[in-house]
Amino acid sequence: MQLAGARFTEASAIFGNDLSTFPSYPAEIRAPADTLGGVSTFQVHIADRDILTPGDHPDVLVAMNPAALKANLADLQPAGTLVVNTDAFTERRWTKAGYTANPLEDGTLDAFTVLPVPMEELTKKAVEETGLKGRGVLRSKNFLALGVLAWMYGRPVEPTIKWIESKFGSTPEVLAANTNAFKAGYNLGITTEVFRHTYEVKPAKMEPGTYANVTGNQAVAWGIIAAGQAAKLPVFYASYPITPASDILHELARRRNFGVRTFQAEDEIGAAGAALGAAFGGHLAVTGTSGPGLALKSETISLALMTELPMLIVDVQRGGPSTGLPTKTEQSDLLMALYGRHGESPLPVVAVGSPSDAFETTIEAVRIALKYMTPVILLSDGYIANGAEPWRLPDLEALPDISVPFQTELNSPDRYLPYLRDPATLSRPWAIPGTAGLQHRIGGLEKVDGTGAVGYDGPNHELMTDYRERKIAGIADDIPDIEVDGEEGATVLVLGWGSTSSAIHAAVRMVRHQGAKVARAHLRHLNPFPRNLGEVLGSYQKVLVPELNRGQLWRLLRAEYLLDCTRFSKVQGEPFKTGEIRDKILELIEA
Amino acid sequence: MTETTTRQDWQSNQEVRWCPGCGDYTILASVQNFMADLGVARENTVFVSGIGCSSRFPYYMNTYGMHSIHGRAPAIASGLAVARPDLSVWVVTGDGDALSIGGNHLIHAMRRNVNIKVLLFNNQIYGLTKGQYSPTSEKGKRTKSSPMGSVDTPFNPVSLALGAEASFVARTIDMDRDHTVAMLEAASQHQGSAFIEIYQNCNVFNDKAFEALTGKEERSENRINLEHGKPVTFGPNDEHGVMIFDGTPHIVEVAEVGLASLHVHDAHAESPAAAFALSRLAHGPFGPTPIGVFRDVPRSTYEADLDRQILDAQTSRGPGNLQDLVTSSGSWVVE
Numbered sequence: 001m002q003l004a005g006a007r008f009t010e011a012s013a014i015f016g017n018d019l020s021t022f023p024s025y026p027a028e029i030r031a032p033a034d035t036l037g038g039v040s041t042f043q044v045h046i047a048d049r050d051i052l053t054p055g056d057h058p059d060v061l062v063a064m065n066p067a068a069l070k071a072n073l074a075d076l077q078p079a080g081t082l083v084v085n086t087d088a089f090t091e092r093r094w095t096k097a098g099y100t101a102n103p104l105e106d107g108t109l110d111a112f113t114v115l116p117v118p119m120e121e122l123t124k125k126a127v128e129e130t131g132l133k134g135r136g137v138l139r140s141k142n143f144l145a146l147g148v149l150a151w152m153y154g155r156p157v158e159p160t161i162k163w164i165e166s167k168f169g170s171t172p173e174v175l176a177a178n179t180n181a182f183k184a185g186y187n188l189g190i191t192t193e194v195f196r197h198t199y200e201v202k203p204a205k206m207e208p209g210t211y212a213n214v215t216g217n218q219a220v221a222w223g224i225i226a227a228g229q230a231a232k233l234p235v236f237y238a239s240y241p242i243t244p245a246s247d248i249l250h251e252l253a254r255r256r257n258f259g260v261r262t263f264q265a266e267d268e269i270g271a272a273g274a275a276l277g278a279a280f281g282g283h284l285a286v287t288g289t290s291g292p293g294l295a296l297k298s299e300t301i302s303l304a305l306m307t308e309l310p311m312l313i314v315d316v317q318r319g320g321p322s323t324g325l326p327t328k329t330e331q332s333d334l335l336m337a338l339y340g341r342h343g344e345s346p347l348p349v350v351a352v353g354s355p356s357d358a359f360e361t362t363i364e365a366v367r368i369a370l371k372y373m374t375p376v377i378l379l380s381d382g383y384i385a386n387g388a389e390p391w392r393l394p395d396l397e398a399l400p401d402i403s404v405p406f407q408t409e410l411n412s413p414d415r416y417l418p419y420l421r422d423p424a425t426l427s428r429p430w431a432i433p434g435t436a437g438l439q440h441r442i443g444g445l446e447k448v449d450g451t452g453a454v455g456y457d458g459p460n461h462e463l464m465t466d467y468r469e470r471k472i473a474g475i476a477d478d479i480p481d482i483e484v485d486g487e488e489g490a491t492v493l494v495l496g497w498g499s500t501s502s503a504i505h506a507a508v509r510m511v512r513h514q515g516a517k518v519a520r521a522h523l524r525h526l527n528p529f530p531r532n533l534g535e536v537l538g539s540y541q542k543v544l545v546p547e548l549n550r551g552q553l554w555r556l557l558r559a560e561y562l563l564d565c566t567r568f569s570k571v572q573g574e575p576f577k578t579g580e581i582r583d584k585i586l587e588l589i590e591a
Numbered sequence: 592m593t594e595t596t597t598r599q600d601w602q603s604n605q606e607v608r609w610c611p612g613c614g615d616y617t618i619l620a621s622v623q624n625f626m627a628d629l630g631v632a633r634e635n636t637v638f639v640s641g642i643g644c645s646s647r648f649p650y651y652m653n654t655y656g657m658h659s660i661h662g663r664a665p666a667i668a669s670g671l672a673v674a675r676p677d678l679s680v681w682v683v684t685g686d687g688d689a690l691s692i693g694g695n696h697l698i699h700a701m702r703r704n705v706n707i708k709v710l711l712f713n714n715q716i717y718g719l720t721k722g723q724y725s726p727t728s729e730k731g732k733r734t735k736s737s738p739m740g741s742v743d744t745p746f747n748p749v750s751l752a753l754g755a756e757a758s759f760v761a762r763t764i765d766m767d768r769d770h771t772v773a774m775l776e777a778a779s780q781h782q783g784s785a786f787i788e789i790y791q792n793c794n795v796f797n798d799k800a801f802e803a804l805t806g807k808e809e810r811s812e813n814r815i816n817l818e819h820g821k822p823v824t825f826g827p828n829d830e831h832g833v834m835i836f837d838g839t840p841h842i843v844e845v846a847e848v849g850l851a852s853l854h855v856h857d858a859h860a861e862s863p864a865a866a867f868a869l870s871r872l873a874h875g876p877f878g879p880t881p882i883g884v885f886r887d888v889p890r891s892t893y894e895a896d897l898d899r900q901i902l903d904a905q906t907s908r909g910p911g912n913l914q915d916l917v918t919s920s921g922s923w924v925v926e
């Protein structure tokens with residue numbers, strides 16, 4: 001299902017629609033069939049205008065079996081269209097999904113337009129002559145469904161057939177079966193009377209430029225490669241497989257021709273360690289993970305902080321604690337990113353806002369790491385990681401130069417001082433092994449100011465703690481002020497970070513459409529905050545902070561600015577619906 | 592780059608702070624002498640350590656160095672060596688550091704054959720935390736954390752390294768500086784991971800643990816010097832020998848079995864089986880114990896294989912182009 005969804009998305013992107021997707025799948029690779037927990041869903045929103053979210057309520061739902069129907073029916077638009085695989089609605093299967101009667105017959109679907117398609121039977125027929133036998137036959141039914149949708153939405157056929165060829169070319173029977181099934185689905189639409197209405201979604205009017213369709217993980221991976229070029233450093237990415245971050249490793253592992261070194265470590269700690277070793281060696285060192293892995297890496301991040309080596313840690317957040325909801329999204333690692341280490345250990349935290357924002361934000365995080373010689377945590381989440389949207393390509397020739405020169409000469413008359421700080425940034429020099437005359441030792445023990453020798457002295461520890469703190473706090477002068485998308489007279493500001501940005505943006509549009517006034521702002525830098533944040537927040541009567549956690553940013557804002565914001569929390573493993581935020585905004589405006 | 596250096600050139604300006612009489616001093620001197628003789632450049636040499644007494648080592652070397660986190664040195668060193676194959680990367684670790692908290696990193700570094708040289712100072716005790724039993728302490732050992740005797744079965748570090756697919760495994764003794772230097776020499780010649788277990792006396796918390804191999808009386812009875820291509824014999828007059836049959840090592844009297852029946856040590860044997868059998872002669876240094884190079888076989892290094900993939904990819908696909916990358920799964924133009 002995920003594959004068919006991704007393909008429909010690609011076809012729509014190439015057609016020129018704006019789009020936004022929300023794939024959702026179970027934590028098990030082969031989850032028990034026909035149960036609610038085993039349902040794999042791919043939601044896609046396409047439009048002829050710019051859109052921000054995958055939509056709260058789809059117009060069309062394709063249900064391949066009773067469990068899929070049960071899991072998703074509540075979201076379907078009133079009077080929406082249902083394409084149903086009737087072959088799957090046997091008593092055994094609808095019972096397993098928790099129905100007490102066949103939902104196709106008992107009136108459950110009366111409010112919707114139902115298009116019954118015997119997909120298994122049709123697939124079997126379409127696949128007959130390909131020679132494919134056994135269980136493989138029915139796998140092609142997702143392509144039949146894809147064909148039906150392609151017809152309903154007027155998607156061009158050729159690109160998908162080509163794509164099937166490239167994907168399955170190595171197994172001719174499967175290739176033939178999938179192609180036949182896809183065509184059969186498409187032709188079904190043309191030839192039968194069943195499909196009364198088709199949807200015409202014209203290309204969207206988008207800002208001029210070249211667009212590519214990206215997922216968040218892809219864009220982070222590409223951002224890392226671009227940052228390496230912008231910094232003139234080879235890229236070293238060490239990681240341990242973990243959902244939903246593994247696709248970053250996969251994408252980078254394919255890019256050896258960029259000189260990218262990927263290192264699949266023995267565990268999360270090993271991955272962080274290998275990255276730190278590469279950083280010591282003068283590489284752009286990155287390690288990627290999700291929440292449980294970030295917890296394991298924390299000791300190494302503290303060492304990076306003490307040794308003041310640049311390093312990027314990507315945390316693609318998922319539902320926690322513990323294994324939690326590994327395939328579902330959440331924003332609940334914010335406080336861990338800021339504070340989840342021993343000792344006084346501040347570091348910069350930057351958050352990706354959407355798939356199309358990920359490339360630039362990744363480069364920004366690397367810029368900070370290099371300039372300030374510090375580990376930086378980049379937060380993404382499962383929704384951004386797997387979701388796709390069109391991304392207007394930046395001018396790749398004009399990437400900012402974020403390179404930092406290595407120290408190659410003595411920085412004092414008679415010796416190299418590894419902890420002699422730049423007075424402006426408080427950053428220390430980066431002298432890498434291989435540089436003659438600058439041999440030095442670093443490590444986890446407290447360093448003496450300047451010389452970097454081991455120092456157990458109390459006042460020196462306080463001085464160094466203060467340096468480390470001021471270095472990070474000072475970054476506030478080097479990041480843009482937060483911008484407000486406001487309206488004169490608005491009393492409510494909605495402040496978001498990370499993946500809530502799209503739902504907030506869409507909700508604010510709806511509120512304005514209804515004639516009310518509201519302002520919105522998005523935080524990319526979570527530590528330090530932009531300089532003007534306190535002032536901005538203070539200028540509104542009410543500040544609403546929607547988060548996919550129990551109020552972590554909300555807590556930070558209260559602590560930092562002594563400000564009573566309104567928390568709006570959701571931890572259901574899925575993004576906010578636009579309507580949820582809209583209603584909350586209206587409630588605040590009216591209160 | 593080669594330059595002539597002396598031991599002093601390899602000494603950092605830090606005051607060495609081990610307990611007086613600690614075996615670490617001897618090893619430090621051996622390593623510094625060896626480095627000076629090797630003729631490599633100090634700036635191309637890196638020592639990475641974990642936590643523990645032995646892990647203070649990098650501070651005393653006038654090279655690049657990192658005193659890192661408990662157990663993590665092999666991981667950090669692996670990252671450095673993979674990123675920078677031009678460097679000579681050494682790991683200094685202890686029995687607690689390498690075999691307890693860092694066991695996972697150690698075995699995976701070995702199997703990958705990253706070009707790092709691991710010096711494991713085994714003193715069979717936790718020194719820096721003041722005397723708890725370690726993963727190499729003998730069963731029954733009474734320490735502060737095992738007042739009635741340890742109930743843990745110890746590791747045999749050489750067996751462990753061999754099991755972890757290490758391509759170079761050796762053992763030496765702190766007191767025997769010539770032997771130590773010979774092992775360092777062999778390790779540095781080896782391409783890939785090299786593992787050297789160094790029996791190191793902790794005179795404060797576990798004094799004379801290696802007496803069987805270092806004591807004047809016992810030494811000649813117990814030290815089995817492994818030499819490639821030679822029958823394994825030991826004893827003051829080489830009167831004892833080792834035979835391996837049924838996969839098990841047996842100590843025999845040469846006079847009884849004849850020299851020709853003894854096991855001939857082959858450090859370059861493809862199979863680690865015989866080396867493993869030799870490592871089982873002693874599970875701790877309390878009786879006849881082999882020292883020397885157990886295994887030294889050629890295998891391509893991780894970083895060489897990786898760099899070859901990079902070269903292949905660049906040759907077949909051309910150096911990466913960002914524009915092509917970001918449009919690799921399709922793009923479209925909006926006018």
Ligand code: SF4
Nearest residue numbers: 610613644718793794
């Ligand atoms: S405690 Fe033992 S190992 Fe540590 S420095 Fe003292 S003698 Fe050496």
